[in-house]
Structures are given as structure tokens and as C-alpha cells.
Amino acid sequence: MPLLDIKNLTLEIDTPLGWIKALDKINLSIDSSEVRALVGESGSGKSLVVKSIVGALPDRWKVTADRMNWKGRDLLSMSDSQRRAITRSEMSVVLQNPATSLDPSATLQEQIEESISDSQLDRGWFWQRRQQRRLIATQQLHKVGIRDHDVCLASYPHQVAEDISQKFALAMALVSNPKLLIADNPTMGMETTTKIQVLRLLAKLNKTRELSILFVSHDLLAISAMADTMTVLYCGQTVESGKMSQLKRRPLHPYTKALLDSAPSFRRDLPPKAALSSLDGTIPTLQHLPIGCRLGPRCPRAQKECVKMPDVRRIHEHYYACHFPLHRDKT
Amino acid sequence: MTPLLTVSNLSYCKKDKSWFGKNAGFRLDPLSFELKAGETMAIMGENGSGKSLLAKLLVGVERPNAGEILLNGEPLHHKRQRFQAIRMIFQHTKESLNPALTLGSLLEEPLILNTELDSRARKRKIEETLKLVGMLPEHQFFYRHMLSEGQRQRVAVARALILNPQVLVADEPFAALDPSVRSQTVNLLMKLQRDLGLGFIFISHNLGIVRHISDRILVLEEGKLVESGKTDVIFNWPKSDYTQRLIHAYQALISRDA
Ligand SMILES: Nc1ncnc2c1ncn2[C@@H]1O[C@H](COP(=O)(O)OP(=O)(O)OP(=O)(O)O)[C@@H](O)[C@H]1O
Ligand SMILES: Nc1ncnc2c1ncn2[C@@H]1O[C@H](COP(=O)(O)OP(=O)(O)OP(=O)(O)O)[C@@H](O)[C@H]1O
Ligand code: SF4
Ligand SMILES: [Mg+2]
Ligand SMILES: [Mg+2]
Numbered sequence: 001m002p003l004l005d006i007k008n009l010t011l012e013i014d015t016p017l018g019w020i021k022a023l024d025k026i027n028l029s030i031d032s033s034e035v036r037a038l039v040g041e042s043g044s045g046k047s048l049v050v051k052s053i054v055g056a057l058p059d060r061w062k063v064t065a066d067r068m069n070w071k072g073r074d075l076l077s078m079s080d081s082q083r084r085a086i087t088r089s090e091m092s093v094v095l096q097n098p099a100t101s102l103d104p105s106a107t108l109q110e111q112i113e114e115s116i117s118d119s120q121l122d123r124g125w126f127w128q129r130r131q132q133r134r135l136i137a138t139q140q141l142h143k144v145g146i147r148d149h150d151v152c153l154a155s156y157p158h159q160v161a162e163d164i165s166q167k168f169a170l171a172m173a174l175v176s177n178p179k180l181l182i183a184d185n186p187t188m189g190m191e192t193t194t195k196i197q198v199l200r201l202l203a204k205l206n207k208t209r210e211l212s213i214l215f216v217s218h219d220l221l222a223i224s225a226m227a228d229t230m231t232v233l234y235c236g237q238t239v240e241s242g243k244m245s246q247l248k249r250r251p252l253h254p255y256t257k258a259l260l261d262s263a264p265s266f267r268r269d270l271p272p273k274a275a276l277s278s279l280d281g282t283i284p285t286l287q288h289l290p291i292g293c294r295l296g297p298r299c300p301r302a303q304k305e306c307v308k309m310p311d312v313r314r315i316h317e318h319y320y321a322c323h324f325p326l327h328r329d330k331t
Numbered sequence: 332m333t334p335l336l337t338v339s340n341l342s343y344c345k346k347d348k349s350w351f352g353k354n355a356g357f358r359l360d361p362l363s364f365e366l367k368a369g370e371t372m373a374i375m376g377e378n379g380s381g382k383s384l385l386a387k388l389l390v391g392v393e394r395p396n397a398g399e400i401l402l403n404g405e406p407l408h409h410k411r412q413r414f415q416a417i418r419m420i421f422q423h424t425k426e427s428l429n430p431a432l433t434l435g436s437l438l439e440e441p442l443i444l445n446t447e448l449d450s451r452a453r454k455r456k457i458e459e460t461l462k463l464v465g466m467l468p469e470h471q472f473f474y475r476h477m478l479s480e481g482q483r484q485r486v487a488v489a490r491a492l493i494l495n496p497q498v499l500v501a502d503e504p505f506a507a508l509d510p511s512v513r514s515q516t517v518n519l520l521m522k523l524q525r526d527l528g529l530g531f532i533f534i535s536h537n538l539g540i541v542r543h544i545s546d547r548i549l550v551l552e553e554g555k556l557v558e559s560g561k562t563d564v565i566f567n568w569p570k571s572d573y574t575q576r577l578i579h580a581y582q583a584l585i586s587r588d589a
Contacts, residue, residue, distance in 0.1 A: 279511055
């Protein structure tokens with residue numbers, strides 16, 4: 001049984017221009033100790049997926065799903081407090097703008113120590129336990145690349161630089177030993193050396209503690225070093241998902257291919273300053289979606305049939321939604 | 332030929348006013364460099380090494396303690412001239428995008444302040460610029476909170492380009508963009524450089540992009556310039572310890588992938 005299992009997640013939000021479907025039948029599942037990458041164009045809905053999973057959306061927005069289970073229990077029918085209990089102990093999240101999710105009125109020390117549960121401490125007198133808490137917090141900060149732990153812990157959120165609050169949010173998400181880490185662009189803007197340290201740390205936790213990770217990122221190099229599986233979003237829909245190695249070698253969906261082709265680090269033959277490959281045009285707004293396949297107007301392979309929305313098809317564990325997938329011309 | 336931008340002995344040192352004040356006690360040692368028209372310079376360095384500070388000094392958001400900045404060989408006297416000629420894309424869009432304004436008004440503001448365009452011409456310019464950065468004319472009616480992180484980043488790029496600057500200073504302009512839009516933006520900037528001779532200074536932790544588009548690199552460490560030179564020289568023969576570590580880390584990541 002997967003740890004997290006989402007089938008046909010749909011999110012409707014109200015905008016000044018009326019209700020729109022920001023997410024449309026998203027499928028996503030994560031097994032124990034699986035690292036899944038979630039990628040897609042800016043504005044395709046990755047952060048909304050993350051926020052739907054942890055319930056960090058305005059109440060009036062409508063989240064529906066055929067299935068949205070955490071270890072077999074339905075998240076959507078749970079009470080708020082039950083859900084919070086899960087996000088506190090088993091499922092940790094780092095949102096895209098971590099600074100905004102910290103409590104402005106408490107020091108960072110208070111916040112991180114609150115996330116350390118009693119079960120992580122040995123028995124002892126209360127002052128010994130206090131010291132243990134402090135020690136666990138400090139060690140965790142070092143692991144994510146914060147060197148000056150004393151200053152960091154004594155500060156309030158507004159007093160630390162942006163990169164520190166980002167690293168801190170990651171430390172806080174990991175300190176409770178979660179089963180699943182959901183991280184929305186956790187290494188964005190991080191110096192390369194720390195980024196690699198963090199990726200190693202996550203890989204190690206994945207091996208030794210079976211930590212599962214939902215890794216939202218634009219960093220294809222990091223993703224391909226880390227992830228077992230990948231889900232690609234475009235315009236609020238899942239367009240392809242499957243094993244990382246397979247998607248990278250033989251992407252079936254034209255958008256996935258365009259995405260992979262556009263990273264210069266993947267293409268070592270490229271002369272300096274040569275134009276990078278990218279899809280023409282831009283992702284449509286949710287208010288004015290094209291009829292049929294949403295990639296249609298930009299897709300190099302589009303044909304007449306594409307005015308009909310493609311169904312999700314499946315070859316073994318590889319899912320895709322396209323009438324004319326790549327590499328399958330004969331069928 | 333006079334360089335587009337000449338920076339000599341620029342330095343910054345903030346006296347501690349309050350204990351916790353921003354940049355408390357941070358100093359930037361004197362540094363100098365030149366930028367030619369159409370040239371791209373990348374600034375690299377650890378978090379907190381002073382990159383954003385240097386960028387803010389260049390555009391005049393922060394005032395240097397000493398040193399000089401010349402544009403086309405002339406000192407910059409007028410604020411207005413400077414605002415128009417040297418534009419900045421801030422690292423965090425919350426510093427530059429007012430949440431209470433629609434994107435249309437955000438983009439119109441610099442046009443009203445710095446140009447003589449009438450409202451029809453402004454509207455046309457706004458729609459053109461939105462398209463240029465890969466957004467749609469209808470986005471002008473959106474507010475900041477309705478956009479994803481990467482879309483905000485693109486609006487920031489639009490806001491910087493709308494005045495046709497000579498120098499663009501961009502603080503992490505690509506970090507929030509997905510690879511495909513990132514490539515689009517990079518292509519756009521390279522085209523503007525070829526067509527208009529735009530000088531481009533950017534800060535980035537993305538060594539793949541740095542290597543691909545920059546002519547020269549500055550490396551900062553704790554407010555000191557530790558290394559500067561041609562891009563391929565620095566990637567192939569890094570001198571300082573810090574740069575060596577950085578390049579090795581990057582190469583490790585690439586080879587792990589292969
Ligand atoms: N409050 C809102 N009101 C209206 N539209 C919104 C709102 N929040 C998000 N959207 C829209 O939902 C879409 C998805 O946004 P989301 O933030 O999930 O994108 P993303 O995939 O995380 O992008 P990025 O990679 O840039 O972070 C965007 O097109 C955005 O315009
Ligand atoms: N909000 C803040 N509060 C306190 N100190 C800050 C803040 N922002 C920056 N600083 C300090 O100012 C100095 C220079 O920071 P600057 O922002 O220029 O670094 P940077 O090289 O841009 O780092 P990054 O890669 O994280 O953007 C650092 O010592 C940093 O710790
Ligand atoms: S269905 Fe048609 S338009 Fe859509 S991705 Fe496939 S080929 Fe392109
Ligand atoms: Mg996002
Ligand atoms: Mg900075």
C-alpha cells in the first residue's frame with residue numbers, strides 16, 4: 001500500500017473572474033522510501049498540489065478527489081486536528097516561501113524545539129531533556145548548512161536572512177523524523193556546496209531511515225541525481241509519470257521532452273551562448289484554456305485529433321496523456 | 332572604446348546602528364571592474380557573501396562609502412538618468428512587486444515616472460513587454476498573489492526591461508523559473524544583448540547557466556573579491572580555494588547524473 005495515494009485530485013478556486021479549475025484530475029502516489037520528483041512549468045500547479053496535500057488552502061476553495069489517502073486513511077474526511085497531527089509527526093512540509101510559514105512571534109529555537117517530540121529524547125531530568133533538545137536542534141542546523149547556530153536559534157524570523165530561514169525551514173521539517181518529506185523547491189537559491197550537502201543528507205535519510213520524499217524542483221540535475229520516479233504537470237494536469245530513468249531516456253509526452261531538452265547542464269555539446277531549446281509561447285491562463293489538449297497551441301506534434309482531450313494511457317508503470325506520443329510511432 | 336560601466340574601488344561598510352539591523356557590521360572590500368556593451372558578467376559566491384549588496388550598490392538602492400561608478404565614462408549625477416539606464420531585478424519579488432497593485436499598474440509606474448508616453452502608448456508597451464517575457468496581455472489585470480513564483484519572477488523581468496535600460500543587474504533572475512521558461516528568458520536576454528548591446532550583470536548559483544552565458548565571472552567570499560576572470564578560465568583553472576570547491580561540487584553533481 002502506498003504511503004500517500006492521490007487519485008483524480010481536483011481543485012477549484014474563486015478568482016475575480018469566477019470559479020476556475022486550477023488542478024484537474026491529478027494522480028500521484030508515493031510508496032515508502034520512494035523519492036518522487038514533481039516538475040512542470042511555472043504556474044502549472046505544483047505548489048497548489050503541495051498545499052492541497054497538507055491542507056494549507058483557503059477554506060472556501062473546493063478540493064475534491066476520488067482518493068486522497070495517507071496510509072489508507074482518507075485525508076479529506078479527517079478533522080482539522082487529525083490532519084494537523086499527521087502533518088506534525090509523519091508528514092513534514094517545506095513550502096516554497098518558507099519564511100512566511102514561520103511564526104513571527106517566537107524565536108527559531110522555540111519553534112524547532114517544539115517540533116522535537118518527547119519520544120526522540122531519553123528519559124531524564126527536565127534540564128537534561130532541555131539540553132538534549134538543544135543538541136538535536138543544533139545538530140540538525142549543521143546538517144542543512146547553518147554554521148552559526150547560536151545566532152540563528154536566538155533570532156526571530158524577521159531577523160535572519162532569507163537563505164537562513166530557508167535552510168531553517170528544512171531543518172525544522174526533518175527534525176521530527178517524518179516518514180514523508182514534501183519539499184517545494186527546497187534548494188532554490190542555495191549555494192552549490194550547501195545544495196549538494198542537503199541532497200546528500202536527503203539521500204542518506206532515504207537509505208537509512210526509509211524517508212520518502214516528494215521533491216518539487218526546477219533543478220533537473222538535482223532531480224535526476226535524487227529521484228526514483230517523476231510526475232510532470234502541465235497546466236493543472238498530470239501529463240506524464242513514471243520511472244525517472246525511463247522518462248529521462250524515452251519521454252513519451254512532448255512537454256516532458258521539451259523540459260528535459262532545455263537544461264544546458266544536460267547538453268554538454270552546446271557551444272557557449274548558443275540559443276537554448278525551449279517551447280515557443282507560454283502556458284495559458286486558467287481562465288482561457290485551449291479546447292482539447294492543453295499543450296495543443298504550443299505542441300510541435302499537434303494534429304487535428306488534439307482538439308480532443310487525450311485520455312491517460314498506460315504502458316506498465318509509465319502513464320502519459322497524449323494522442324501522438326514520442327517513440328511510439330509504429331503503434 | 333569607453334566601457335559601458337566602470338566601477339572603481341567601490342566599497343561599503345555599515346556601522347552597527349542597531350545590534351540586529353540588516354547587514355549589521357557587514358563590509359564589502361573595495362572592488363573594481365569594467366563591463367562592455369553586450370557583455371555578460373556573472374557574480375558567484377556563497378549565501379551571505381555580499382552579492383545582493385553589490386548589486387544594490389550598482390543600481391543605487393544602497394549608497395557606497397567610497398568608490399565610483401561611471402556609465403559610458405560619465406559619472407551618474409541624476410537619479411532619474413540612473414533609474415532609467417541601470418535597472419535591477421531583485422532577488423525576492425516581494426521587494427519589488429507591490430501586492431496592492433495589478434501587474435498592469437506595476438508596469439505602468441516606471442513608464443509614468445520616466446517617459447513621456449501617453450496612456451495608449453503605455454498600454455501598448457505594457458502588453459508588448461508582457462509578451463516578451465512569455466506572459467499574456469490579460470495578465471495585466473492579475474495581482475501578485477494570483478501568480479506562481481516563476482510568473483512573479485517574469486513580471487520582475489518585464490518591469491526591468493520596460494524602460495529599455497543599458498545595463499541590467501539581475502539578482503537570481505532564473506532561480507524560480509522552470510527549465511523551459513528559463514531557457515526562454517535566457518534566449519531573450521541574449522537576443523537583447525545582440526540587438527541593443529545591453530550590458531548584463533547577474534547573480535546566480537546555477538553554474539550551468541553561468542557557464543553557458545557569461546563572458547566573465549566575479550567570485551565573492553565574505554565581502555571580498557577572491558577571483559575574477561574569463562568564464563572558461565575560471566571553470567577550467569579555478570585559483571581560490573572557494574572557487575575550486577564550488578567547481579568540484581558542480582562537476583560531482585553532473586557526473587553523478589551521467
Ligand atoms: N490565489 C490565487 N488566485 C488565482 N489564481 C491563482 C492563485 N494562486 C495560484 N493561482 C494560479 O494557479 C496556477 C498554479 O500556481 P502554482 O503556484 O501552483 O504554480 P507552480 O507550479 O508552483 O509554479 P512555480 O514553479 O512558479 O512555483 C497559476 O497559474 C496561478 O496563476
Ligand atoms: N534580512 C537580513 N537580516 C540580517 N542580515 C542580513 C539580511 N540580509 C542580508 N544580511 C547580511 O548581509 C550580508 C550580505 O548579504 P547579501 O544579501 O548581499 O548576500 P548574498 O551574497 O546576496 O547571499 P544570497 O546568495 O543568500 O542571496 C550578509 O552578511 C548577510 O548575512
Ligand atoms: S495530444 Fe497532441 S497537442 Fe497534446 S501533447 Fe500530444 S501531440 Fe501535442
Ligand atoms: Mg510553486
Ligand atoms: Mg542575495
